[in-house]
Amino acid sequence: MNSMVTSNPLPRAAATLDWPRGFRAAVGAAAIKKQGRDDLALLTMPSGATAAAIFTRNLFAAAPIEVSRRHLKDSRGHASALLLNSGCANAATGPLGVANAVESIDAVARALGCASESVLVNSTGVIGVQLPMDRILPELPRLCARIERASDGDSLEPFARAIMTTDTKPKMSSRTISCSDGRTVRVSGVAKGAGMIRPDMATMISVLATDAEVDARTLDRVLRHAADASYHRISVDGDTSTNDSVFAFASCVAGACDETLLAAAFREVACDLAKMIVCDGEGFERSLAVRVSGAAIKADALKVAETVASSLLVRTAITGGDPNWGRIIAAAGRAGVTFRANDLELRVGGNLIFRDGQPVEADKNAVRAAFNGSHVEIAISLGATDGSVGEANSDTFLSCGLTTEYVRLNADYTT
């Protein structure tokens, strides 16, 4: 971690996880999927705020993604508000789905007195069902009225809760940057997502916000850098969704900030949220990090790390706490990356297990303990470097054990 970035490690008291200056948030309940829970979330920012986003590359991108992509382009990276809902993805909903997304945006723009193209929108939930506009539209003016009563520095939690679907916990993180002139700048973020998680985004929605003054182009760069190190390095089940997105907003009210520091803070917040997503993966029992070093190029390291971390046989072995390292090297060997099999070294929890094409006599109790912790660390060296392990030849991928509970949840999730 960069020493200039003061960490706000996830506190017990959620009250300290709040929105940066200039942001106001409100939530509402429109009974989109079920009665009595917040399923609408609105975030507003002052005029002049900048915006950037990464959207799913799925060909069946949802209606709100289509509309938000257009608005972000038309506004040249500026935004006044973001409207999210859970309970319905508004995906695979045809022209009516697009019309509903536009109608929601127009209602919010009217109530807030801003231009429609400065409002972004996204939805998460079941695919192929239309939004219940009869319940959503009456709620939107009330939601916007609540924004007027909100203040800077409100807790992230209500917003983080309102966008949850199968998540069991709200996901929030925050960092403070101390600028050289004594000012502080804040980066906060929320996320949702528990299934359908893999690189290129997933049923994941994340919102990152800063009060630093950042132009739209820089914000986009900082966001992509952060997503690369976080959301693109996790997998729960290899599936991506129609609604995946990460939004970044800068209210610009707290003055400028060194880009390197800002990027580090964005990256840390995004990595926190990505880890929380993995550890809240459906049926989660145990997390798994696969670190690959000594590859010929970084892309090879990523490919091996992702293949091992995504292997069903590795993931079930992790669930079983079973030191079945043969599955780990078999997965590495089919990753489609060329390396000398005899050069591979495998360590689990720091214990050397495999070298020179065969298992190493290891302390069986230590190995078993390494496979049975709440977090399993797999380190694979492909031997292409001379010991000076550089970032250029390394990458890490996060996943979790595959459990019977994951299967049960997803076999029972009724459309």
Next chain:
Amino acid sequence: MNSMVTSNPLPRAAATLDWPRGFRAAVGAAAIKKQGRDDLALLTMPSGATAAAIFTRNLFAAAPIEVSRRHLKDSRGHASALLLNSGCANAATGPLGVANAVESIDAVARALGCASESVLVNSTGVIGVQLPMDRILPELPRLCARIERASDGDSLEPFARAIMTTDTKPKMSSRTISCSDGRTVRVSGVAKGAGMIRPDMATMISVLATDAEVDARTLDRVLRHAADASYHRISVDGDTSTNDSVFAFASCVAGACDETLLAAAFREVACDLAKMIVCDGEGFERSLAVRVSGAAIKADALKVAETVASSLLVRTAITGGDPNWGRIIAAAGRAGVTFRANDLELRVGGNLIFRDGQPVEADKNAVRAAFNGSHVEIAISLGATDGSVGEANSDTFLSCGLTTEYVRLNADYTT
């Protein structure tokens, strides 16, 4: 099915599933993993028999694969015997593993009186453990003596059983070809494999045998054609193993046979065996076929079919009998193939479910029934063709629902 190929559909009475003329088989018990079950299998063929094989492309190919690959090359596609064992994969076993494979081969060659390089070998079971040579070596002369007492036309079943690991059933198939001059020629096959199954072979071992007269080059071509239509179109868990292989042998004792007919028979036997592997997949409850048509090129059709068939969310929905078609189109949309989302048509069990970017009013009971059968047929048209659905734009991929039992089995499979 080619009308010239008379099908021997899987009979109830396994006695009719036998080896073609010229082949002799024997099994033995060496207590490799556990006492009292057959775990050695030997197949011999007459001098002049030809051989071909497809081996795993995993970088950690097992010791016996390494040795067999060399022998097949040295013998220029000829073979006298194949020795298989279950209970131990002899993979990731270093130089000692190779020495053990060679020592087993030498013992068989000595007992049979043939050249060592005409003997092929493979193993299946746990990775990273050495073969118990003290128990295997004494058993090999007995195994070879048993071959002397075997006869042409013996049942495939003892051999098919001896190579089983987590399989619950022996896998056998046979076809008879009627040649134009009244002669008949036979193609028979056995296979094992239940987990670690996906394209490029898996923990799968298959042996295909014919009594037709076929030169080594033709046999290799016929084998690759058959594997392409079968073993390379199935997936149980996306993992491949260190020991995957398909062997083909021709005893050449029944005279020549038209290559097209022979290829059709090999393909049918291989497809039978591939389907049996999927339907004996660990924790199997329900099979799944994904047929994609109307792609720009065949490779695109395969990519979409494999992505949908391998999606954990689709596979858990299949297990739940849940008509969650949104997961199917979401998987198609992330396959990395470019098509117009609005052109996609989705049918399940013949019921049109999705068209023009949105769901179609379908008979809910019929759809639910289609998702709840013992076999689920998913048909996706990408719309690139004009209705004349050609093989050039289509492909099919087989898989099965992902079950809690699969996870339980693989979490508990102790090294």
